[in-house]
Amino acid sequence: MAFSKDEVNAFYAALKKSNPNPETELNHSNPYTLLVAVVLSAQATDKGVNKATEALFKIADTPEKMVKLGEEKLSDHIKTIGLYKGKAKNVIALSKLLIAKHGGKVPENREALEELPGVGRKSANVVLNVCFGHKTIAVDTHIFRVANRTGLAPGKDVREVEDGLMAVTPDKYLLNAHHWLILHGRYTCVARLPKCPVCVVRDLCRFEDKTVPPPVKPVKTSGKLISRAKR
Template identity: 65%
Template sequence: MKKTSSASSSKSRKRSPRVFSKEKAAQLYSALAEDRPDPRTELDFVNPYTLVVAVALSAQATDVGVNKATAKLFKIADTPEKMLALGEEGVAEHIKTIGLWRNKAKNVIALSRMIIEEFDGQVPETRDELTRLPGVGRKTANVVMNEAFGHPTIAVDTHIFRVSNRTGLAPGKTPDEVEAGLERATPEEFKKGAHHWLILHGRYVCKARKPECWHCVISDLCKFKPKTPDPAKVSSLGPKGG
């Protein structure tokens, strides 16, 4: 994985235009929090190590698909030592249903070895250390920091990128720009859950092809226009002129 300097990284994370005030952002998060009081990742894991593996496997794959593959894998290999003993071919046999499984199997073994050799078998807690692990980028590191260690990080995936731009909460042309915008726009009391609220909202309501605006709890705050009408009401009206 190619490393970038902190200077170039910060340069790439340009400031996105602020559309939401902190007060308006607080209203948005309050509505999402009321709708989903206990947000959490939908990836199955049993400890920080299996979370790292699960998130690394989830790149270009669905959480459902990853959970099916790891259900048996984590029963026999829930520590880096056990995973290393399983070997690359053993890991591969369990994850063949996941996209890019060959490369991911290599990364799982490599990151397991690094955790043992450089971190005494414990998953590191900082972003700089996490992103040293093979197959672990900034997004994966942010998920692990948030879910496993309780840090108020926001991992920008396709769902969060879409919701942030559609709503106007944190518009940006790149995930880094959106992340920077979310860090500024999100009130402190909502930062721990922001990642989960936004990703779940994007996954189940603010969908890519057709956002379900008719039952969106933040539709009155969202900048997206025109809002998608309720198909049940549209069909009940019948054809025009009928």
């Protein structure tokens, strides 16, 4: 059964209450470093990307500096990240294109962003949302799972889920919806064993196989059995 408008409002209100000011977990200092971090984050964790870019962004936080650093040295910085060789090639290529076509600036335009090597719709949505305040939703594996599992906006592919979320999400929540949903999927509505007992939208969620708290095991003390809950 589809969510009603009141249920959708309650869903986002609960997420907002638990995290009033959500932010991306990718470390960055400007639109360019966020763009690079997003490209590096494909099939990698934000934690892993942040570890690799900590030193990198101290010496290469603009397209010009990145091109000067070069693909080989960039690869050395990001070799702990999966697919790092291809990503290094894309980062250098997109940096050159930013210099050649956009004066070294990250464009506030979806089409221009998606022309950059290694940048697809999801990555463009992140940059537009975080750097320029556009009301976009970047659907990754976490958001795809949350949207389908909860029943908020089910879909067969990421674009269908994105369109569904854009359609049902109230305007007042659109700016931060991406962050709330991804963080909820990353830390609560996890893939293998969702943390339903502590979920703030548990009562609204349509997931039938909700997990339950582990049983309280009795503990023997002074010849008597007492539950751990009473200790």
